[in-house]
Every structure is written in structure tokens, then in C-alpha cells.
Amino acid sequence: MKRNHYLFVSLFLLAAGTLGGCSSKEATSATGDQVILVGTQNDYPPFAFADDNNELTGYDIEVVKAIDEKLDGYEFEFVAVPWDSMFLALESNKIQAIADQVAKTPERQAKYLFTDESYFAAETVIAVKSGREDIQTVEDLEGKAVGALAGDSYTLLLEEYNETAKTPIDLKYSESGNPSEILQDVQNGRVDAYVNDPIMIDAVLEKNDLGVEIVGQPLVNDDMGIVLKNGEQGEELKALVDPILEQLKQDGTLAKLSNKWTGGEYIPE
Structure with missing residues (x-):
């Protein structure tokens, strides 16, 4: 089995040019494998977050590690990137992949390279202050x-x-980029609601003991894929990663990880 090293790199190192100026073909590990920098958030539990030891963990992280265990010639290292900088980091080659619950929307698929295989099936729900009925x-x-x-x-x-709405929704864009702070705003009445994934919402509510609840029926369902840097190396990785994701789906690894982190099997068919 290949030896893996998982590195939690802070974004300021990338911004300073420590890693940002080199491609993953130029960066190699101690074992000679090509290093692929994988961007993810550090505040999106239970999918990608920093634990008490300030190490990245969660469902998305462990899926990538499971892929890396089966993929020779490459080594994945994780980079904590704020959501609003994620795709810019990919486009500028500061990272070469994203594993961060990225929905495979037509707009994104037209611009970025996604794995054909999805690794999580997510819902979209509304969260409001507890007791609110309108x-x-x-x-x-x-x-x-x-x-x-x-x-x-x-x-x-x-x-x-x-x-197309007669009366538009008043979207209040977060400056912090932190979902937990938006949910605190819901509890405190600074905003009326928040729309996101129910598993993440429940994890944040439990951790912070917030008076917020999910209401109504799911608005939509989305399949999540790994995003790769467009180009020759991205295409090469996609061809290697897709069969591994399919294998992890068929052998029950994704279901096991989903149960571990979310309490249910949310695996696309």
C-alpha cells in the first residue's frame, strides 16, 4: 500500500507564493509522487472542518483519502480555503482540485472539470428561528x-x-463566509432564514446549541462531485479517479463513510 502524507496548508502560505507559483507536476512528495493540492473549507461540518487538533477532517476529506489509498503516482494534500476564494484558487493553480460538497450544476460543469461519478447526494432546505411558522x-x-x-x-x-419573482428575496451576503455565523444571525433575527444542506445545518446547530430549525420540504436535490483543474493533468486524474469512486461506491466504502459522518447513506445511484 502506498504511503500517504496529508498536509493541512493555510491559505496565507499560498497567497505568499510558497506553493502558489508551482504546478503539481513540479511539486513531488518524498516518495516521488506528484502532489495534488485539494482545496476544502475548514468550517463546514461534518463534511470538511478543522478538529480540536486543527487538522482537517470530515466526510469529504476521508473520501479523498480513500481515493488516494488506491491511486498510485499521486499524493493529495489538503488546503484550507475560504469558500469565496475556492474557485479562484483553482483557476490560478494554487490548488488543483476541490472536495467541498460542490454541486454539479450545469453552469459549473460548463466552466470546470468534474468527476463523472458523484460521491454524495445532498438536499437543500430552509432553516428559520425555532417556532417561526410563516x-x-x-x-x-x-x-x-x-x-x-x-x-x-x-x-x-x-x-x-x-x-422571475414578483417580490425578490433580500439576499444578505455574508462577509465572513462562515455558515455557522449565518445560522447565528437567523437565531438573533438579523436575517429571516438560511438555505443550505440539512446535515451541515444540524451539525452546526448541535455544536452551538442554536434555536434554529429546518422547515418545509427539501427544495432540490444535488449530486456532489470532485472538481479538478482544467487541463491535461486534470483530464488524466479524472480518468483515474472516476473508476476508483465507482469502486468505493460498489464496495460499500462511501456508504460506510456517509453513515460515520452523517448518520445515513446519502450515496447517488
Whole structure:
């Protein structure tokens, strides 16, 4: 079995040029493997977050590690990147892949390279202050203040809704880029609601003991894929990673990891 080293690299090192100026073909590990820098958030439990030892962990992290165990010639190292900088880091080659619950939307697939195989099936729900009864559907959000993160699939859904809405949703874009802070804003009444993944929401609510609850039915369902840097190396990696993801799905590894981190099997068919 190949020897793996997992590195938690802070973004300021990339910005300073320590790693940002070299391609992964130029970066090799001690074993001679090509290093692929994988961007992910450090505050999106239970998928990608920093634990008490400040090490990245979570479902997405362990999926990538499971892929790396079966992939010779490459070594994955994790880079903590804020969501609003994630795709810019990919485009500028500061990272060569993203594993961060990225939904495979048509717009993103037209611009970025996704694995054909998805590794998680996510829902989109509405969260409001506990006891609030006037919001159940996306139509109920019209004219109300809703917390948002620029560029994520949940915000894009609401932005698209606003294009035809009689009364647009008042999207309040977070400066911190931190979902837990938006959920605190929901509890404190600074915004009326937040739209995101129910598993992440439940994890944050439990950790922070917030008076927020999920209401109504899921708005949409999305399949999540690994995003790779466009180009020859990305295409090469995609051809190698897709069969491994399929294998991890068939042998039950993804289901096992999903149960471990989310309490259920949310694996695309």
C-alpha cells in the first residue's frame, strides 16, 4: 500500500507564493509522487472542518483519502480555503482540485472539470428561528432577508428564483463566509432564514446549541462531485479517479463513510 502524507496548508502560505507559483507536476512528495493540492473549507461540518487538533477532517476529506489509498503516482494534500476564494484558487493553480460538497450544476460543469461519478447526494432546505411558522417554502422567502454565501449552489438557486419573482428575496451576503455565523444571525433575527444542506445545518446547530430549525420540504436535490483543474493533468486524474469512486461506491466504502459522518447513506445511484 502506498504511503500517504496529508498536509493541512493555510491559505496565507499560498497567497505568499510558497506553493502558489508551482504546478503539481513540479511539486513531488518524498516518495516521488506528484502532489495534488485539494482545496476544502475548514468550517463546514461534518463534511470538511478543522478538529480540536486543527487538522482537517470530515466526510469529504476521508473520501479523498480513500481515493488516494488506491491511486498510485499521486499524493493529495489538503488546503484550507475560504469558500469565496475556492474557485479562484483553482483557476490560478494554487490548488488543483476541490472536495467541498460542490454541486454539479450545469453552469459549473460548463466552466470546470468534474468527476463523472458523484460521491454524495445532498438536499437543500430552509432553516428559520425555532417556532417561526410563516416560512415553509421558497415562495415564503419573497421580501424577506435570507443569509447567503456568494457563489454557492444554494445562493445560486435563490438568485435564479429572484429573476422571475414578483417580490425578490433580500439576499444578505455574508462577509465572513462562515455558515455557522449565518445560522447565528437567523437565531438573533438579523436575517429571516438560511438555505443550505440539512446535515451541515444540524451539525452546526448541535455544536452551538442554536434555536434554529429546518422547515418545509427539501427544495432540490444535488449530486456532489470532485472538481479538478482544467487541463491535461486534470483530464488524466479524472480518468483515474472516476473508476476508483465507482469502486468505493460498489464496495460499500462511501456508504460506510456517509453513515460515520452523517448518520445515513446519502450515496447517488
